[in-house]
Amino acid sequence: xxxxxxxxxxxxxxxxxxxxxxxxxxxxxxxxxxxxxxxxxxxxxxxxxxxxxxxxxxxxxxxxxxxxxxxxxxxxxxxxxxxxxxxxxxxxxxxxxxxxxxxxxxxxxxxxxxxxxxxxxxxxxxxxxxxxxxxxxxxxxxxxxxxxxxxxxxxxxxxxxxxxxxxxxxxxxxxxxxxxxxxxxxxxxxxxxxxxxxxxxxxxxxxxxxxxxxxxxxxxxxxxxxxxxxxxxxxxxxxxxxxxxxxxxxxxxxxxxxxxxxxxxxxxxxxxxxxxxxxxxxxxxxxxxxxxxxxxxxxxxxxx
Amino acid sequence: xxxxxxxxxxxxxxxxxxxxxxxxxxxxxxxxxxxxxxxxxxxxxxxxxxxxxxxxxxxxxxxxxxxxxxxxxxxxxxxxxxxxxxxxxxxxxxxxxxxxxxxxxxxxxxxxxxxxxxxxxxxxxxxxxxxxxxxxxxxxxxxxxxxxxxxxxxxxxxxxxxxxxxxxxxxxxxxxxxxxxxxxxxxxxxxxxxxxxxxxxxxxxxxxxxxxxxxxxxxxxxxxxxxxxxxxxxxxxxxxxxxxxxxxxxxxxxxxxxxxxxxxxxxxxxxxxxxxxx
Amino acid sequence: xxxxxxxxxxxxxxxxxxxxxxxxxxxxxxxxxxxxxxxxxxxxxxxxxxxxxxxxxxxxxxxxxxxxxxxxxxxxxxxxxxxxxxxxxxxxxxxxxxxxxxxxxxxxxxxxxxxxxxxxxxxxxxxxxxxxxxxxxxxxxxxxxxxxxxxxxxxxxxxxxxxxxxxxxxxxxxxxxxxxxxxxxxxxxxxxxxxxxxxxxxxxxxxxxxxxxxxxxxxxxxxxxxxxxxxxxxxxxxxxxxxxxxxxxxxxxxxxxxxxxxxxxxxxxxxxxxxxxxxxxxxxxxxxxxxxxxxxxxxxxxxxxxxxxxxxxxxxxxxxxxxxxxxxxxxxxxxxxxxxxxxxxxxxxxxxxxxxxxxxxxxxxxxxxxxxxxxxxxxxx
Numbered sequence: 001x002x003x004x005x006x007x008x009x010x011x012x013x014x015x016x017x018x019x020x021x022x023x024x025x026x027x028x029x030x031x032x033x034x035x036x037x038x039x040x041x042x043x044x045x046x047x048x049x050x051x052x053x054x055x056x057x058x059x060x061x062x063x064x065x066x067x068x069x070x071x072x073x074x075x076x077x078x079x080x081x082x083x084x085x086x087x088x089x090x091x092x093x094x095x096x097x098x099x100x101x102x103x104x105x106x107x108x109x110x111x112x113x114x115x116x117x118x119x120x121x122x123x124x125x126x127x128x129x130x131x132x133x134x135x136x137x138x139x140x141x142x143x144x145x146x147x148x149x150x151x152x153x154x155x156x157x158x159x160x161x162x163x164x165x166x167x168x169x170x171x172x173x174x175x176x177x178x179x180x181x182x183x184x185x186x187x188x189x190x191x192x193x194x195x196x197x198x199x200x201x202x203x204x205x206x207x208x209x210x211x212x213x214x215x216x217x218x219x220x221x222x223x224x225x226x227x228x229x230x231x232x233x234x235x236x237x238x239x240x241x242x243x244x245x246x247x248x249x250x251x252x253x254x255x256x257x258x259x260x261x262x263x264x265x266x267x268x269x270x271x272x273x274x275x276x277x278x279x280x281x282x283x284x285x286x287x288x289x290x291x292x293x294x295x296x297x298x299x300x301x302x303x304x
Numbered sequence: 305x306x307x308x309x310x311x312x313x314x315x316x317x318x319x320x321x322x323x324x325x326x327x328x329x330x331x332x333x334x335x336x337x338x339x340x341x342x343x344x345x346x347x348x349x350x351x352x353x354x355x356x357x358x359x360x361x362x363x364x365x366x367x368x369x370x371x372x373x374x375x376x377x378x379x380x381x382x383x384x385x386x387x388x389x390x391x392x393x394x395x396x397x398x399x400x401x402x403x404x405x406x407x408x409x410x411x412x413x414x415x416x417x418x419x420x421x422x423x424x425x426x427x428x429x430x431x432x433x434x435x436x437x438x439x440x441x442x443x444x445x446x447x448x449x450x451x452x453x454x455x456x457x458x459x460x461x462x463x464x465x466x467x468x469x470x471x472x473x474x475x476x477x478x479x480x481x482x483x484x485x486x487x488x489x490x491x492x493x494x495x496x497x498x499x500x501x502x503x504x505x506x507x508x509x510x511x512x513x514x515x516x517x518x519x520x521x522x523x524x525x526x527x528x529x530x531x532x533x534x535x536x537x538x539x540x541x542x543x544x545x546x547x548x549x550x551x552x553x554x555x556x557x558x559x560x561x562x563x564x565x566x567x568x569x570x571x572x573x574x575x576x577x578x579x580x581x582x
Numbered sequence: 583x584x585x586x587x588x589x590x591x592x593x594x595x596x597x598x599x600x601x602x603x604x605x606x607x608x609x610x611x612x613x614x615x616x617x618x619x620x621x622x623x624x625x626x627x628x629x630x631x632x633x634x635x636x637x638x639x640x641x642x643x644x645x646x647x648x649x650x651x652x653x654x655x656x657x658x659x660x661x662x663x664x665x666x667x668x669x670x671x672x673x674x675x676x677x678x679x680x681x682x683x684x685x686x687x688x689x690x691x692x693x694x695x696x697x698x699x700x701x702x703x704x705x706x707x708x709x710x711x712x713x714x715x716x717x718x719x720x721x722x723x724x725x726x727x728x729x730x731x732x733x734x735x736x737x738x739x740x741x742x743x744x745x746x747x748x749x750x751x752x753x754x755x756x757x758x759x760x761x762x763x764x765x766x767x768x769x770x771x772x773x774x775x776x777x778x779x780x781x782x783x784x785x786x787x788x789x790x791x792x793x794x795x796x797x798x799x800x801x802x803x804x805x806x807x808x809x810x811x812x813x814x815x816x817x818x819x820x821x822x823x824x825x826x827x828x829x830x831x832x833x834x835x836x837x838x839x840x841x842x843x844x845x846x847x848x849x850x851x852x853x854x855x856x857x858x859x860x861x862x863x864x865x866x867x868x869x870x871x872x873x874x875x876x877x878x879x880x881x882x883x884x885x886x887x888x889x890x891x892x893x894x895x896x897x898x899x900x901x902x903x904x905x906x907x908x909x910x911x912x913x914x915x916x917x918x919x920x921x922x923x924x925x926x927x928x929x930x931x932x933x934x935x936x937x938x939x940x941x942x943x944x945x946x947x948x949x950x951x952x953x954x955x956x957x958x959x960x961x962x963x
Contacts, residue, residue, distance in 0.1 A: 007486040015394040015457050016413070022454035023420055026428030026435065033430060036542030090324060093317045096424040101318075107566070108325040111332070114561050118516040118537045119554050122332045134334065137351065168328070191634055192667035196681030196732075197655030205682070210671045221422075232517045239541060253426070260430060270430055277427040288422050 027281070033274035044271070051275040065276070066083065067247055068255035069283065071159060075251060078163040084219060087171050091178035092204065106179070110172035117169070123234025124165045130151055152237065155248040162249050165222040166233055170226070174219040181215035182208060217295055224287050228252060252280050332558060339363050339551035346547050363548030364556070367539070370549070371555060375528065376535035383445050383531060384513045387452040391509050392502055394453070395460030400490050403465040404476070420458030425451070425527055436523055443526035451519055456509040463508075467501035468494060514561070532557055585610060586631075586736060586768070592639030593792075595952070598624055601792045604640070608736075608770065608785075613762050615783030616772045618815075622789040624772045625740060629769060632661050632738050644735070655685065660729035661738040665745060666721045668713040668728075675709040678701050678728045692731075699730040702764065719750050726758075737773040743778060747761075754797055755781060776816050780804070788812050805946035810938035813864055819895060819907045821932070831855050835928060835944065838863050842900035846878045848931040850941035851952075861879060864932030867895070870908035872895045876925035884920045898922060 021280065056062050058175065094102055128135045130150050151157040185208060193203040225293040231253030235241055241257040243250025257263075260273025322543075337353050338346050342360040345352070354360075367373055402414055432451060433442075441447040471494065479489045495502075520534040530538065536557045543549050586608040593601040601623045609794050610861060616624040625642050631642065634813045649657050660681075666690040668677050675696060682692045700706040713721055719808040722742060729737055732886050739758075743751045759782055761830040762769055773779055779786050780800045788795040788803065788811075795815075796808040807813035826840035835849040838861060845864050870880075882898035885905065894910040908924055910916060 004403070005407070008401055008405055010487075011397040012413070015398035015461065016417075018390070018394065018450060019417065019420060019433070019457045021429065022432060022450050023425050023457075024416065026431035027423065027425075029431035030428050086324075086461060090321065092322055096317060105321045105325055109321075109328050111562065111565065112328050114511055114515075114565055115332070116533045116536070116557055117336075117517060117559075118533050118540070119558055122540055122550070122554060123335050127331055127334065132347070134351065181527050186665075186667070188663050188665060189669065190666040190729075192661070192663060192669075193680070194634065195632060195659070195661045196652040197653070197684040198680070198726075199684070202684060207669060225424065227421060229426060231426070232515075236537065244455070264451065270434075274430045277430060281423060281427050284423060 011298070028109035030274045030277045031281070033271050036271050036274075038269060038271045047271075051272055052279075054272070055275055055279065062251070064247070064255060064280070068243075068250050068252045069266040071247070071249065072228055072230070072251045074159060075163055075166075075230065076224060078160060079167060079223055079227055080220070083171055084165070084174055084216075084223065085165040087219070088178055088216075089181055090171070090175050092208075094179050095182035106176070112169045113172040115169065116234050117232040120165065120169050121233055124168075125152065125237055128161070153245055154244060155244075155246040158244050158248045162233060162237060162244070165237070166230070169233070174223070177215055177219055178212065181212040185211055215271075217291075220295075221288065221291050224291070225284060228284055228287070231257065252276075252283070256280060332562070335551055335558070336555050339548070339555040341548075343548055346551070351382075360548070361552075363546075363550070363552030366543075366546060366549035367553045367556060370539070370543070372527065372530075373532075373535065373553070376530050376532040377560070379445060379529060380514060380532040383448045383452065384510055385450050386445075387456065387513055388506055390449070390453040391456040391460050392505060395457050395505065396464050396495060396498070396502070397490070398457070399461045399464035399468055400494060402461065403468045410467055417458045417461050420454075425455045429510065429518075429522060433522060441523075443524050443529050445524065445529055447523045448519055448531070451523065452513045452516075456505075456513070460505045460509060463505050464498060464501055467498045471497055583827045587643045587701055588631075588640065591627070591630065591637060591642065593623070593630060593635070596639045599792060601630075602639075604794060604796065604846055604927055606787060607793075608768060611766055611787050613769045613771065613783050614785045614787060615779040616770065616787050616789060617774065617776060617779040617917070618789035618795075620774060621791075622948050623792040624774075624789050627789070628738055628740055628772045631736075633657055657693045658732075658735040659738055660728050660732040660734035661740065662725045662734075662742050664741045666713075666725040668721055668724055670713050673710050673712055674705065674716075674724050674727075677713070677724060678731050681728065681732050695731040695733070696727075697774045699727045700770065703727050708810045717754070718746055719754060722746065722754060723757075726761070727886065730761075730922070735768065737767050739769065741774065743773070743775070758782065768783050769925060777818065788815060790815075801947070806943060807932070807940055809940055810862065810864075810934045811923040813932055813934070813940065817866055817868075819867045821864045822906045822908075823934070824865070824900075824904065824906075826861060826863060828855055828859045828861055831857060836861075836933065836941075838933070840880075842880070842882075842902040842904055844880050844901075846880075846931065847928045848933045848941075849929045849944040850933045850945060852941070854935065854941065860936045862934045864931070864934060865906075865926050867909050869922070869926045869930040870906070870924045872896070872908065872914065872922070872924060874923050874925050878928055878931065879923055879925045880906065881921070881923050884916055884918050884922055887916050889917065898924065942945075 033044075034051055035047055035049065036044045037050060038044050054061060055065050094105060126134070127133055128151060130136065134247060149157070189207060189211075190203060193207050193273040198206065228251075230251050231241075234244065234249050234251060234254050235257075238244050238249065241254040241261075243254050243258075256273060256276045258268075259276045260268055260270065262268030306394050334351070340359055340361065340363075342362065345354070345360075364484050396516040398417070402410060435448075436442050436447045441450075475493060475497075476489060479493055513530075515533055516531075517533055517537060520529075520531045524530070525534065536553050588604050588606040591601065592599070593605040604627060606614070616627060618624050626635060630637050633652060637650045644657060654661070669680065672680065678696045678699065679692050682695065688696075696709070700709060703726060705720065705727060708716060708720060708724070713724070716724065722745075725742070742758075743754055746754060755778060756929065758771075761767070762782075771778075771782060780803075784799060785797065786800055786803055787797045790811050796803060796812045798806075803812060803816050807816065810823070814823070824840050824842065826838040826844075826846070828836050829839045829845070830837040831852050835847055836852055836855055837845060837847045839845055840863065848863055880898075880900065882900045884896060885899045886897040887910075888895040888897075890912065892912045894899050894912050894914070894916060896908050896910045896916055898906040898908070900906055906924070916922070929943075932943060933941040935941070942951065
């Protein structure tokens with residue numbers, strides 16, 4: 001008969017208590033709140049699916065929600081086709097091993113990731129501002145000054161501009177992860193491919209790339225979760241949670257913020273905010289679930 | 305016949321990497337050099353370096369006068385360091401508890417923690433705010449610390465647990481043979497062995513805390529509790545047309561991070577590439 | 583087919599010299615073994631022949647052409663790596679097909695070659711498996727198979743048996759030997775194990791510290807080692823070396839006074855010898871008899887006996903504290919502390935000067951070498 005493992009409790013308790021009280025329970029509570037409603041005195045009463053019905057049926061609300069969802073998807077899509085391939089390219093170049101100054105490049109390219117998003121948002125707003133003229137000057141240097149415009153202010157170009165700013169900031173992360181995976185491949189494998197007569201490009205696509213699929217999967221899922229959690233950059237660039245020109249940059253995060261805190265003439269609502277948060281949670285769960293089901297199971301992790 | 309082994313000639317590789325590096329560093333460089341120029345110089349020739357004629361510290365003066373920059377820094381520092389301490393301590397303890405001891409419910413607890421990595425803590429903001437209100441913790445640094453600790457624990461636990469699993473059994477069994485207490489084993493044997501992982505977790509956790517805008521905005525927007533991120537944001541909002549001040553405030557926010565980064569960059573990269581991320 | 587030659591090959595990493603003045607001719611069908619202690623440069627030399635390392639000095643020729651800057655594929659070589667280097671995400675079949683596809687061979691031709699090689703190596707049942715599902719020995723064979731299907735002019739093996747356990751090592755060694763005969767292949771093989779070198783190669787290159795110590799057939803290396811290093815490297819247990827001074831020289835050889843007190847006569851060619859020279863006498867453990875049946879005698883006390891069944895390794899301590907090892911009959915009991923007399927024939931002994939250079943033995947393998955040397959110099963005149 002063993003004595004009660006007190007040490008186990010000591011080890012586990014602090015972490016799980018803090019995590020539980022400030023992360024897990026609030027999430028569960030948010031889900032719970034979404035099925036309540038709050039009157040102007042803050043009194044809550046059970047509502048059932050009413051809030052959800054409102055989100056999907058009220059003309060303004062539902063349009064805003066679907067727009068936010070759609071914008072978020074576009075944002076994710078743009079990141080996937082721009083950020084991750086470029087990260088892959090940079091990582092591949094860094095990993096070739098014949099370059100001096102690898103440490104310098106790694107450090108420099110990773111630097112923007114460390115910056116506060118406030119800085120990033122503002123700096124780029126500054127550079128792209130027609131008033132200051134830096135952007136225009138730079139483009140004139142390469143003869144493209146006719147194409148310059150107030151991209152951040154135009155609904156057609158705003159999302160892609162903000163996406164590119166996001167890529168600029170965060171590309172260091174997938175780059176580092178992919179780089180770490182690439183240099184983990186034993187040199188002998190690459191030697192064998194070389195002796196087999198494989199040209200460098202073929203070796204990359206036939207040997208190196210397949211061996212880093214698990215990392216690419218990780219990068220994808222991190223990009224997904226990160227993108228669907230986006231808020232800070234939009235808030236910083238557009239000085240608020242308005243969602244940009246004609247809501248062209250309104251993602252789920254900014255939509256959630258507005259619903260919760262109110263915006264302009266719209267009054268904030270705790271329960272409605274909780275509803276939107278629950279929907280976001282659902283979207284993320286679905287995405288992660290689909291990923292795990294279709295992709296993760298098929299990835300073989302190779303032990304070297 | 306001369307063939308080259310790599311993806312491309314070294315010169316080409318350098319060209320691509322260098323262009324991207326310029327792209328990465330240029331905006332920051334621009335902000336910093338312009339923060340030291342007079343207002344007219346900023347507008348006339350933004351791309352030029354500050355010369356003796358155009359050099360001016362008027363922006364910095366304004367910032368230091370009008371805003372509590374130092375307070376903000378202190379706040380950010382306190383919040384980040386204390387959160388980091390809690391994350392690492394409790395995280396390591398929990399990682400040890402989960403990875404070393406087999407007990408019923410072990411898998412469930414792992415799962416619950418793992419959940420936290422995938423699902424962003426922000427979704428629970430509504431409840432977190434009301435919890436803070438009821439605990440009378442709004443506009444306190446404590447609120448931020450608690451939230452950031454909760455935010456950082458899942459990833460910390462997972463990375464540290466992964467490392468701990470790789471520690472050879474013999475070490476632990478030898479210590480147990482010597483009747484060393486479990487706490488001593490943890491503190492004196494395990495913790496020193498996972499130092500690379502601790503460094504990795506520290507860096508991964510620190511960045512989102514220092515740069516976060518959401519929670520300072522919602523939980524601690526009071527002027528005495530603002531973090532540097534929030535502070536600069538508000539300052540910019542207030543003094544939008546005072547370019548000197550704005551640029552100076554941005555530089556002040558950037559320089560410490562950049563400085564620390566260059567000092568610790570080796571450890572950071574080593575931590576990430578040491579395979580902690582699986 | 584083959585005919586590879588190395589002229590004054592050297593290798594420098596910056597200022598550090600790793601290999602110098604390597605000269606070697608490899609004929610078609612040769613099994614050349616590069617052997618030596620760790621760090622002697624043998625793997626580097628192999629990689630230079632493969633094209634994986636640039637050649638700093640000298641010339642590598644294949645069939646008369648200078649191939650220093652050719653890729654491995656152009657040189658038509660195939661390599662078997664120490665840790666097999668199988669592509670983990672590809673099946674055995676795809677592993678073997680990879681190089682062929684890279685060289686634009688047709689699907690049918692590929693299939694034929696793979697089936698053929700798989701049959702020879704007895705891995706035809708494993709073609710659809712992944713490397714992680716195979717045992718060490720099976721992976722080894724797949725690695726060899728990958729080399730065979732390329733139908734190269736030269737096979738390069740980089741310590742292929744190091745990662746196998748003892749029993750498997752012996753078995754695979756035999757298989758490689760048989761393969762060599764079956765395929766009539768030209769092979770360059772790197773190992774640190776002198777038993778592998780002696781049993782597999784017809785031409786052995788002993789390397790030490792980046793230079794060739796000696797090149798020759800296994801028998802030549804055993805009977806006429808050029809230096810003390812080669813003599814002690816080949817043969818197990820290691821040759822016994824007894825220091826002494828030359829006391830007398832006659833027509834048949836030298837008489838040496840050993841530091842342990844005894845006197846030994848050694849049958850060597852004596853042109854370079856002078857009385858009073860410091861030398862070392864070499865006697866192999868297998869040439870020492872457990873009694874006084876031969877004419878060169880030594881006396882000592884038994885310090886350790888290792889029983890292997892049919893043979894004992896007996897360790898004797900001589901008068902000056904030196905240790906000698908000899909093989910004894912496994913059936914005969916020997917006690918520790920026993921005073922023993924051991925003996926060897928003068929013809930079986932070796933002699934080395936103070937610089938480690940060997941004197942030529944007059945009767946290597948019991949045949950007089952003078953007639954051979956005379957014939958050699960006559961043909962060169």
